[in-house]
Each structure stands twice: as structure tokens, then as C-alpha cells.
Amino acid sequence: MRRYDEPIAVRSGEVAGEPAPVEFVWRRRLWRVLGVETRWRETGQWWVLGGGSRGSAEGSGNDLLAEAEVYRVLASAGRSSLPGVYELAHPLSGDAWFLRAVVD
Secondary structure: OEEEEEEEEEEEEEEOOEEEEEEEEEOOEEEEEEEEEEEEEEEOOOOOOOOOOOOOOOOOOOOOOOEEEEEEEEEEOOOOOOOEEEEEEEEOOOOOEEEEEEEO
16 A cells, blocks of 8 residues: 555545545546445544643644544546555545545
């Protein structure tokens, strides 16, 4: 798996009757989602404290309870492109999306 954590533009809709990303633009290429392999929610690294005293999140500058929804999707950039598996992350606190990783 190769990590990227790059911002992407996503159009959401339905895949197999479930709400999910249906297209995304990464590095100026349009990728169409062919299927969703799985999805899950993650929370922030609440066990990592930065700057504050032990047991205190003060001064950390991080939202320790931040949640993100992550989709592992099969996507293709067109007929001449072989499909690949991508992890798309969407922090629930905003509208941003990120291409987290490309699965080898």
C-alpha cells in the first residue's frame, strides 16, 4: 500500500444502493468508482497527547475525537486504464476528501 494523503474532489451518490463516492479527481484525472469494497469510521489518535500534561488534551491543537469515514473502492480512470483499489477518507467535521492510499 502506498500512502498519499492528498486532497481530492469527490462526487457522491449511490453505489449498489448505498451512499458512497461515485467519482473523484486525483492529479487532474477523473476516476469512476466501480464498487465499494468496504467502509469504516476512524477516530482521532486520542491516546497521543501533545503539549499538554498527562491525561489532558489541552495544548495539543488536535481534535482528539475527530471522526473520518473511509471508503476502500475499486476505481478506474477510463477504458484504457486498469482498475485499482483506493482508500478515500472524508473527515466528518468538514467537506474535504483525501486520497489516503493506493492499495497494491
